[in-house]
Amino acid sequence: MARTNNTSSTRRAGTSSSRTRKTNASQRSAFSWGSSGSWLGAAAAGAAIAVAANLGRKLAAQGMSARAGDWDEVLAAEHQATLAIFDKILETEDGQTTKRAMLLKKLSHALDKHAYEEEHVVYPALRSANDAHDADLLEGEHGYVKTFLFELNEMDKDSSDFLPKVRDFRAMIERHAKMEEEEVFPRLKDGLTPEQNDHVTSLVNKEGFKMA
Numbered sequence: 001m002a003r004t005n006n007t008s009s010t011r012r013a014g015t016s017s018s019r020t021r022k023t024n025a026s027q028r029s030a031f032s033w034g035s036s037g038s039w040l041g042a043a044a045a046g047a048a049i050a051v052a053a054n055l056g057r058k059l060a061a062q063g064m065s066a067r068a069g070d071w072d073e074v075l076a077a078e079h080q081a082t083l084a085i086f087d088k089i090l091e092t093e094d095g096q097t098t099k100r101a102m103l104l105k106k107l108s109h110a111l112d113k114h115a116y117e118e119e120h121v122v123y124p125a126l127r128s129a130n131d132a133h134d135a136d137l138l139e140g141e142h143g144y145v146k147t148f149l150f151e152l153n154e155m156d157k158d159s160s161d162f163l164p165k166v167r168d169f170r171a172m173i174e175r176h177a178k179m180e181e182e183e184v185f186p187r188l189k190d191g192l193t194p195e196q197n198d199h200v201t202s203l204v205n206k207e208g209f210k211m212a
Helices: 002-031 036-062 071-090 097-128 132-154 162-190 194-211
Strands: none
Touching: 071 097, 071 162, 071 194, 097 132, 097 162, 097 194, 132 162
16 A cells, blocks of 8 residues: 555656646747747847937938938038048058958948939939939949949059059049049039929938938
8 A cells, every 4th residue: 555655656756746747848939048938029129229310320321310491511521521532542552452341341231322312303403403414424424433443443452553543534534533523513502492402402302311
């Protein structure tokens, strides 16, 4: 009889222990970082953080805090930022091929973003204001920008011709920017109402945000 009672007790203890293990396992699967559900939650949280960080980066890159109507100042600031990248490239030495490649990539992105804003907002606005001549001239120069970028990307970054090509490219961009800032942009802005300038600023920021 004692042996039977001991066996029964052992079985009950084993059953109780099994239930405890199941309960603990259930708790772990619901709340532990090791469970699939928790990983999904962590992944979703990580994705949300990444989206927020990217949004913040885009806002910072685009300068969305610019005052309403100051689209010309937004674009002029981008001109100066782009010229600064040129200057950093010109400070490199032939052996700094990786740095040149990275700066060239940064330059390409800055120019692509800027061109997108102008080609989708400013130049169409110029044509609407009966200034198609300057719009066509400036947009045509963007084609040469792409040619310069193509040639520099194809060129060996330690080539003796690399920096002279960058200097020629910078000079062209500086002339292009000067014409826009001193002639074309002021004329267009003066011909628009405050409400229209606000709208152009909004559109420039919108298009730039896509490329930031």
